[in-house]
Amino acid sequence: MAAMTMPRRRPGRPRRDESRPTREVVLAAATALFARHGFDAVSLREVAAAAGVDVATVSHHTGTKAQLYDACFARVFAAERAALEAAAGRARAALEAGPAAARAALHDLVDVFVDFLEDRPETTALWLRRWLEPQRHAELDQRYAAPLYRLVADLLDAAAAAGALVEPTPYVTVRSLVWAVHGHVVALAAGVGSPARQRREFRAFLHRLLDGLYGPAGP
């Protein structure tokens, strides 16, 4: 080997929890608190207490409070983007098999996305707060959320081009889907209703909406 890039310990005082980087522990605690209570309602001292460290340690690892908030979003959206891109890739591939397969692919994408939301309540709550306070999240939107929207819009464009949708221009379709997902995200974040029942009904709602966009049933 040319150079030894082995992961050797660097000098300095060891971390409290050697199994996880302190920055990761802090980000996880901060994300949970921000998602539940919002930016202004959470103090850095609360974050520090939840992470089991001092306030100065939080600042040491994440800078100012605003930078900590940004870091939480970056961490959440990275996971979300990866999962969505994988699901959209599968749907787009199935799209080329004709309108009937396209219908099944879109319905499958719906299920995948619902599952993803169900498994990550913090993501949904943070997403909702982004929707609620656009001024604070304007820059974050440009960096993290915009690519996700483009992903869904492109996919539905492709579905329309493949003749899988009734709408000639899927603009209304996109908005309808976004609204529906939006409402579900809000309901999830608010913890309304029994999760199992809510998931079942949301699926039914989305599939019904998709059915309304298809032409008459195929052969």
Add this chain to the structure above:
Amino acid sequence: MAAMTMPRRRPGRPRRDESRPTREVVLAAATALFARHGFDAVSLREVAAAAGVDVATVSHHTGTKAQLYDACFARVFAAERAALEAAAGRARAALEAGPAAARAALHDLVDVFVDFLEDRPETTALWLRRWLEPQRHAELDQRYAAPLYRLVADLLDAAAAAGALVEPTPYVTVRSLVWAVHGHVVALAAGVGSPARQRREFRAFLHRLLDGLYGPAGP
């Protein structure tokens, strides 16, 4: 007349603005700020500045900050409830004229509600915040929001009983409508998209959803 209950001036120092009660001015300013930025992000001094009075004057008229927040909700929901009850009353009356008239009545209710939301952005924003932070608004929900939900649920129950809907039990219907309205409220509060276009598309979305719930087209 038995007693003179004429609206005579009471003693005391006169108000700054004799045309409007100071409490009303304060509540209007506070509602706008709370709707835009949320409870924690708004200080009483900001409310006072927006209302053109001193901080102590705000406290004098509305008590603590939490009580001020409650008063803003009471004021907003009172107007909302009145408008919705009137619209629902008209829809319920039309419901007795048979399924065809019921379909038109529900579509009309949709239009009335969309108009109402469009005209009151503060109401929509406050409503959204209630959805977002259920812990803070638990008591407010019981007092103000629950009757409105019951109103819509009862109306759709009646529509199902009149044979205007395909669904035997309109539970999914209610949830779908709530979700759709929900998403629209969020979009309104976030100021996404051009208002005219947004309104047109939201109407189209709701009507499409309602159409999906009807049986085959009548005579």
Add this chain to the structure above:
DNA sequence: GCAATTATCCGACGAGCGTTGGATTAACCC
């Protein structure tokens, strides 16, 4: 052993917060 480096925490600063007591002003009633 000794320096270098890094993580962590203590303590304090200035600012802003919600809230309250009391002074002031201006109307009413007699």
Add this chain to the structure above:
DNA sequence: GGGTTAATCCAACGCTCGTCGGATAATTGC
């Protein structure tokens, strides 16, 4: 006029906030 009542503001209280300088501890490299 004097007394009462109500509306408004000023000033200050205790508290919490975000932030930062610097001390301490623990590890690596010499």
